[in-house]
Amino acid sequence: MNKHRILVVEDDDLMQGMLNDSLSTEEYDVTLASDGLEGLKNIQKTKFDLVLLDIKLPKMNGITLLEKIKKTSAETIVIIMTAFGTVETAVQAMKMGAFDYITKPFLIDELMMIMKKGLELQQLKRENILLRKELQHQYYLGDIIGKSIEMQKIFQLIKIIAPSKSTVLIQGASGTGKELIAKAIHQLSLQKDRPLIKVSCGALPETLIESELFGHEKGAFTNALKLKKGRFELAHQSTIFLDEVDDMKPMIQMRLLRILQERELERVGGTDTIKVDLRIIAASKVDLLTLVNEGKFREDLYYRLNVVPIILPPLHARKGDIPLLVNHFLSNYNTILNKNVELSTEALQRMMNYNWPGNIRELENLIERLVTLSVNNKITTKDLPENLKTNKKWSSDKIKIVVQEVEKEHILKILEQTNWIKKETAKILGITTKSLWEKINKYNIS
Ligand SMILES: Nc1ncnc2c1ncn2[C@@H]1O[C@H](COP(=O)(O)OP(=O)(O)OP(=O)(O)O)[C@@H](O)[C@H]1O
Numbered sequence: 001m002n003k004h005r006i007l008v009v010e011d012d013d014l015m016q017g018m019l020n021d022s023l024s025t026e027e028y029d030v031t032l033a034s035d036g037l038e039g040l041k042n043i044q045k046t047k048f049d050l051v052l053l054d055i056k057l058p059k060m061n062g063i064t065l066l067e068k069i070k071k072t073s074a075e076t077i078v079i080i081m082t083a084f085g086t087v088e089t090a091v092q093a094m095k096m097g098a099f100d101y102i103t104k105p106f107l108i109d110e111l112m113m114i115m116k117k118g119l120e121l122q123q124l125k126r127e128n129i130l131l132r133k134e135l136q137h138q139y140y141l142g143d144i145i146g147k148s149i150e151m152q153k154i155f156q157l158i159k160i161i162a163p164s165k166s167t168v169l170i171q172g173a174s175g176t177g178k179e180l181i182a183k184a185i186h187q188l189s190l191q192k193d194r195p196l197i198k199v200s201c202g203a204l205p206e207t208l209i210e211s212e213l214f215g216h217e218k219g220a221f222t223n224a225l226k227l228k229k230g231r232f233e234l235a236h237q238s239t240i241f242l243d244e245v246d247d248m249k250p251m252i253q254m255r256l257l258r259i260l261q262e263r264e265l266e267r268v269g270g271t272d273t274i275k276v277d278l279r280i281i282a283a284s285k286v287d288l289l290t291l292v293n294e295g296k297f298r299e300d301l302y303y304r305l306n307v308v309p310i311i312l313p314p315l316h317a318r319k320g321d322i323p324l325l326v327n328h329f330l331s332n333y334n335t336i337l338n339k340n341v342e343l344s345t346e347a348l349q350r351m352m353n354y355n356w357p358g359n360i361r362e363l364e365n366l367i368e369r370l371v372t373l374s375v376n377n378k379i380t381t382k383d384l385p386e387n388l389k390t391n392k393k394w395s396s397d398k399i400k401i402v403v404q405e406v407e408k409e410h411i412l413k414i415l416e417q418t419n420w421i422k423k424e425t426a427k428i429l430g431i432t433t434k435s436l437w438e439k440i441n442k443y444n445i446s
């Protein structure tokens, strides 16, 4: 274990020597300073875990030095040593961030107890920061944010299937992030260095779609002045993203089926068969199976596309994602617009309570608008559109509970991964076994 670095700032030789002798143990690495300025120099040079600070010091008094320590290294624990009769100063020091004080003369054991308590608290704080970072990290997959269980499951699935070439069908209402997911899968695939080729099946006019998708030979029709490769050919050894497959015309559905089955195509007006090796990701904003049942989408094509299904729930069904998304878009638009706009807790509550028919796109657009229009760097409930102003179900307590639930889920997940081996779990989480036990008790995990 690393030794704790301790700085003793004390002008009395006898006292300094005594502290040096008793504290220089296996646990502590002691540095000595005899006046305030020397103390300050040490602080600026080295990061100390703990400072034992006399109040009455030559050159710079203890209170001034304390202020500088807290500025340079806020997490350093400071214990004040006061002479009898200066308790008031000690109280002032506590207000300024000292951890505790001890009145001279004192027993060394008494001092050691206080030091130990301080260092334990510091350790806990460090662990918390680590855990929070670890959790934050969990909530991102490329540009996609998601800490709800639903999104976490999707993240896991994406990580597993991305390196393979299996066909993926992404279904979700408008604005739920289908395109983002498609990009993420491509980015995590082995073909990531080649471009992702996108086709909006609904946007292309019927007269153009064939030659867009499959290409044409020179002279295939009146305007075909030269050979053109279609999107499928361009996506060879890469990924093709077929957006809005629900809008695909029956004739195109049939041709697509052939590519899915044979992995080959002919250009319009051509006779040569061209082999293509590619990954297909399709997206639909409506439930495709319903379209199949209504006779609007080929059943055989549906099954060919639905190899790995990803269903994106609407935003109102994953409210746990809202605070992170809001933060993300806020900081995005603050950067873009060179502003520093913040959102009030009440405004966030309203957002958690709203049902977001336009899903994440609607949320993003709203934040962009609010940041753009903000004049005093604050967004409060009165800045929100009418439909968001009503209702108040999510209290800040509720939000806190959501955050705790996430931590609980995360710990549980790692516990399951390690077969409930606490030591290993604690290691992965970057916390001590002791604090893992505390969390297990706190959250009632069993
Ligand atoms: N989980 C997420 N984290 C961060 N940003 C997101 C997330 N989901 C969606 N977005 C953002 O919301 C917007 C809409 O997402 P996207 O275009 O992927 O939705 P879509 O499902 O394809 O919508 P549509 O059906 O209307 O085409 C984009 O700007 C996207 O970056």
Ligand SMILES: [Mg+2]
Pocket (backbone or CB within 6 Å): 178, 179, 243
């Ligand atoms: Mg889209």
